[in-house]
Amino acid sequence: MIRVFHRTDGLWQVNSWDKPGLPFRNIWVDLVSPSAEEISQVQQHLSIEIPSRAEMQEIEATSRLYQENGAYFMTVTGITSPEHDSMESSAITFILSEAYLVTVRYLNPKPFDAFAARIQKPGSNCSSSTDVMIGLLEMIIDRMADILEMHSAEVERISSMIFTQGVRKSRKKIDLHETITDIGLEGNHFSTLRESLVSVSRMALYLNQAVAHHEQAGQLRETLKEISRDLASLADHASFMSNKITFLLEATLGMINIEQNQIIKLFSVAAVVFLPPTLIASIYGMNFKLIPELHWEFGYPMAVLLMVVSAILPFLYFKRKGWL
Numbered sequence: 001m002i003r004v005f006h007r008t009d010g011l012w013q014v015n016s017w018d019k020p021g022l023p024f025r026n027i028w029v030d031l032v033s034p035s036a037e038e039i040s041q042v043q044q045h046l047s048i049e050i051p052s053r054a055e056m057q058e059i060e061a062t063s064r065l066y067q068e069n070g071a072y073f074m075t076v077t078g079i080t081s082p083e084h085d086s087m088e089s090s091a092i093t094f095i096l097s098e099a100y101l102v103t104v105r106y107l108n109p110k111p112f113d114a115f116a117a118r119i120q121k122p123g124s125n126c127s128s129s130t131d132v133m134i135g136l137l138e139m140i141i142d143r144m145a146d147i148l149e150m151h152s153a154e155v156e157r158i159s160s161m162i163f164t165q166g167v168r169k170s171r172k173k174i175d176l177h178e179t180i181t182d183i184g185l186e187g188n189h190f191s192t193l194r195e196s197l198v199s200v201s202r203m204a205l206y207l208n209q210a211v212a213h214h215e216q217a218g219q220l221r222e223t224l225k226e227i228s229r230d231l232a233s234l235a236d237h238a239s240f241m242s243n244k245i246t247f248l249l250e251a252t253l254g255m256i257n258i259e260q261n262q263i264i265k266l267f268s269v270a271a272v273v274f275l276p277p278t279l280i281a282s283i284y285g286m287n288f289k290l291i292p293e294l295h296w297e298f299g300y301p302m303a304v305l306l307m308v309v310s311a312i313l314p315f316l317y318f319k320r321k322g323w324l
Contacts, residue, residue: 002038003030005116005132012119012126017041025099028132030116033106042102048095050104051075056091064199065206071097072210076199078140079192080109081147087189089196094133094203096210101129103136111139130211134223137204141230144196148234151189152241158182159248162255176256183252187245194238201231269318276310 002017007026017029017038029042031050039050048071056075058064064075078092088107095102103112115136119126126132158179204227211220280303296302 001032002034002042003032003116004028005030005119007127011122012124014116014120026128027100028129029100029102030112031102031104032108034104039104046100046102048102050095050102051093053091053106056093056104061202065202067209071095072206074203074206076203077192077196078105078107078109079144079147079196080107081150081189086185087147087151087192089192096129096133096207098213099129101132101136109140109143111136111143114143115139130220133207133210134220134227137200137207137227140200141227141234144193144200145230145234148193148238148241151186151193152237154182155186155241155245155248158186159244162248162252176252176259179252180249180256183245183249187242187249190238190242190245194235194242197231197235197238201228201235204228204231269315272318273311273314276314277307280307280310 004015004017005012005028006015007013012028029046031038031042034042042048043050048069051073055063066073072095074094074096075091076094077089079087079089081087090105090107092107092109093102093104095104105112118124118139119132119135126135162179204224207224208221211217211224
C-alpha cells in the first residue's frame with residue numbers, strides 16, 4: 001500500500017499514488033508492506049533506489065545509515081506492542097531529502113497513523129520533509145516511552161507477586177514455573193526495546209548531518225539534542241529493568257530450589273522418624289522362642305506403644321531444633 005501526503009496551501013493532504021499530477025516536493029510517501037511493483041513505481045517517480053526487505057535487515061551501521069544521490073537512508077528497528085499481544089519488531093527505512101520523505105515498513109506502529117492524522121489538521125507546524133521526519137521521530141519516541149512504561153508496570157506486578165508479604169502467606173498458590181515464563185517473556189520484550197532504542201539513537205545522531213544545510217539547522221539540531229537526551233534516558237531505564245528482570249529470574253529460581261529442598265527435607269525427616277519403629281518391629285518380628293514378651297499378655301500393646309513413642313521423640317527433637 002502507498003500513502004502519499006503532500007503540502008498544498010499550508011495543509012497536508014493525503015492522496016492515492018495513482019492521482020495524476022503528483023508533486024515532487026513537500027511530499028511524504030509511506031510504503032506499508034509494499035509490493036515489488038509499488039516499490040518500482042516510487043523508485044521511478046523519485047529517481048531513488050529503495051532497499052529491499054533483506055537489505056533492511058542488515059545490521060552493519062554502513063548498511064543502515066548512508067547517503068546516496070543527495071538523499072539520506074536511515075534504517076531502524078521499529079516495534080509495536082498491543083495491550084494484550086506480544087511485541088513485534090521489524091526494520092523501518094526512512095529516506096530523507098530536501099524534497100521528500102519516504103518511509104518503508106512492514107509493520108504498522110501506532111505513531112505513523114497518529115502522526116498522519118496530526119499533520120492533516122489545521123495549524124500543523126510541519127512545512128517540509130525534514131519537519132515531517134523530526135515530528136515522526138518524536139512521536140515514535142513518545143510511543144516507545146509508553147511501551148516501556150507498560151512493560152515496566154508488568155515487571156513490577158511480577159515482582160510484587162513474588163515478594164510482597166501478603167503473597168508469602170499463600171505462596172503455594174503461586175505457579176513459579178509460570179512466573180518464570182512471564183519473566184522470560186518480559187526479558188525478550190526489553191531486549192527488543194533496547195535494540196530499537198539503540199538503532200533510533202544512532203539515527204538521531206546521523207540526522208544531524210541531514211539537517212546541516214537546512215535553513216533552520218540550528219533549531220533542528222537543538223531539537224535533535226533533546227531527542228537524544230530522551231533516548232538516553234529511555235535506554236537507561238530499559239537497562240535498569242533488564243537488570244531487574246535478571247534479578248527476578250534468579251530469585252524465582254532460588255525459590256523453586258528452596259521448595260524442592262523442603263520436599264527433600266520432609267522425605268529425609270520421614271525416613272528418620274520411621275526408622276526407630278522399623279527397628280522395633282524388626283526385633284519383635286524375629287521368630288525366636290526366648291523372646292520374653294512373646295508370652296506376655298501386654299507384649300503386643302507395648303511394642304506398638306514403643307513404635308509410636310520412638311516416632312514422636314525424633315519429630316519433637318527436630319521441631320525444637322527448628323529443622324521443621
